[in-house]
Amino acid sequence: MQTHKTGIISSIKAFVRDPFRMFGIVSVVLLLLLTIAPAKDYFSQWHGYQRQYLRFIQNRGDAVTLRRHFEGGIQQIWIPQLGVVDRCQTCHLGLTEASLADVKEEPFRAHPVMPHKLTEFGCVICHRGQGAATTVKEAHHSEMAGEEPILPARYMESSCGQCHQEPLEGTPKLNKGRVILSRYGCVNCHSIVLPDGTKMEASDNPPPLTHIADKTTREWIYAWLKDPTSYSASATMPNFNLSDADASDISAFLIANSVPQPGDTAEVSAESHGPAPDPSAGASLYGESFCASCHATQNAAGNLVGGDLGPELTNVGTKVKPGWLVAWMRDPQKYDPKTPMPQYRWSDAQLKLISAYVQSKTNPDLLANVHLAAATPAQIAHGKKLVIEYGCASCHEIPGVPKSDNFGPNLSRIGSKPVVQLVFLPGMEHTLPAYLAQKIRQPRSFGSSFRMPRYNFTASQVDEVTTALLALTDRSFSLPANLQLAAVHETNYRPAGQAGQIMTSLNCLSCHRINGRGGDMAPDLSWEGTSVQRQWLDDFLKNPNTLRPALIRRMPRFNLTDSERTILTDYMMTVYQTAAFQRDEMPLTGYPPELVEKGRQLFYSKYACQSCHIVNPNEDKGYIGPTLTKVGARLNAAWIFHYLKDPQALRPGTIEPNQHMSDDDARALTAFLMAQKTGAGQGAKR
């Protein structure tokens, strides 16, 4: 065996036997190993990028400037109060170089124009990722400590939403997503607490199911439960993927559980036996009443036409019972006290016309194949169990089924959920945005035991909701107070007294906004009493005509009685006043003709108001702003004067430009406009 010893072994033996040589060699090896540390630093990724950057700018025309701006070594933005330690600029060297805007490839691109300074917020607050890291992998994709990887650009708006709770002009996606969260009732099951401590409110007006049997049939409920979109393409009710038996049992329970409401069904026989009304008269009453401002119907091409404040009416005749419809149209609040639908005060004849017209909108195929056997008590009991299990009472009012708080998981901080806490489907991208999008698109794909229903969202809607959810981060709760920009919340304003009762029955606040509460379809009425003249308001309520011919939507006529109108007019003229100035501080008439003439010249030359407004209907072409042909009989002089001085102070957000007029100019224009009383274009260009 000795003879087979190789040279290597013998040399090792020699090496081991000589301690001095061994010491020397080990020392040299150790020294070599120690050089690894500085070498690793020199060949680090960020050093590489900085060298690459210097080579990159060498051949550019702006090389001298860029080189002067360049600082080697680790670059860092440190903002202790925000917890920001961002070293992104160590590699992203051109972020603040405007002249590098033409560069396409990272990491040397200039940052696109943004509303905040880079040094004010750093990078990670918006882009997420690891600001402290100086390698691409760690900075962009690390999730070892539950950090967030870089946020894909399509969800970038969500970062704005961490501070900005109010809708911003530059974040349409985020704004829409937030509207969807309220409008589709997501927040009925999932509570979302905003950083200011308030809860996000639902705005979906789910109908109460207390008297559902008065309104519709069990067959319709069954068809609706099976697939809401088969009845109405714009349904906000999601699909629960119910089996036939489950849908049948739930419909049985809802019908059996319904409490009849006196007045909902009393007129069924009387109404249905009347003579068949003229269908075209019904259609024109539907048009005159501007039902389409709130309700959509599908046209022949399959497109939805109309507003989305009320439910789609394409197939409503298949759904509602005729007697219920008449009672509803006579007084909607009797059936649903929270409905946004106004009480139209139609006459009996009109009621017959309009209900027959609405009833004629049917889809006979919908219920053609629905045949339900009479329900057994066991089925009804099972239906109730399902109603509780699926959390129907989270949205709908159902007698005997209490609304459970926090039915779904709380989503107040969903945007910061660590990836390691998520369960992904095979083949899915392992990121929070991908998880959220899939959960919204196909909630049950994560397992059949999940109760969350499927909404009929388009791809862009899924993006919008995901964006809104990603804005709900831990960071938004830990921001310094000066960065927390709370949303403007609805007040709980209610008009008082007799006028208040009338306004409640008319649901003025469904379209108009008054003192911080109400819709955005029609003008804000908070200062209407200062703005308009009493006679005009009275005439307008009698027969509302449009001020903006380019708009399709307009105020419906509510058939108010003379006394109702007087009460409303008096109330609005007295209560809805601004404190900024006196309504009557300027006279309605009696302006000297030379002042009117001066105003005319200012109107047509200096300020060129005719580009948006019409005073002389024969010559002016402006359609952007309201028509001013009779403005002298509509508005008060003081309002016009102050509005001209600063439009946005009286109507926040109006596109009327602030011309910073002198008092003299504003007074002359007011005189000219106050002269426009009859629509003949007095004093206008001849």
Added chain:
Amino acid sequence: MPSTIETYFDKLERTRVWKSIFRSGKGSSTLHNALAIQQNVFLHLFPTKVRKRMLGLGATWYLGTLTLGTFLVLVVTGILLMLYYHPSVPQAYSDVKDLQFIVSSGLFLRNLHRWAAHAMVFLAFAHMFRVFYRGAYRAPREFNWVVGVVLLLVTLLLSYTGYLLPWDQLAYWAITVGTNISSAVPLVGEKIRFLLLGGHLVNANALLRFYVLHTVILPISAVLFLAIHFWRIRKDGGLYVRESEPGAAAAQPTSEEQKPL
């Protein structure tokens, strides 16, 4: 001028200060050499005499010494790491990242600590295998073997407690699993887990406890047991050589081998 230096040292060794520190006195006799070892607080743990043969690589492969060496590397790098590390939930991870990304040679320091830790576990096991297969655990060295086993456990615990300190997902789940295992101990399992974590969850308390274990309690116990371990080597008759065992008494060592160090 070697004579000058020698005179200088001579003078130095005769001073009172020198004598008060090094008590063995001047001289190169066997007694003097033995005293130099025996009267030094660090060296007295070791045998005063070692067979020269036992100093060669083949005798022990230096496994015990290398384990001690890695331990010393760990102490030094660990103390340096402590200069940058805060054992608190919001800072622990970012401190580790800072070490990795911006502290000068921080990555080297951290990696050295990490690899030395791996090496120490490996070397401790190798040392024990070597001792076991050589039969060096037998009388009169049974107690030292037990001390060695304790030291192995301390090494493993040091390794385990250090694992939590980066406070990343890997650490978090490793400690979650590990402490759950400890709760499987009959009767007192849950108590042990509670004691380790300072609560029922892996959170800030657990981080602090593991930090204190890793940097204070376990290193001190390691040093203590190391002292016993080395001292027992001397008391048990030096490093194990087969010839020194009763069964191998017939084989006489050569005179050169008995020459003291």
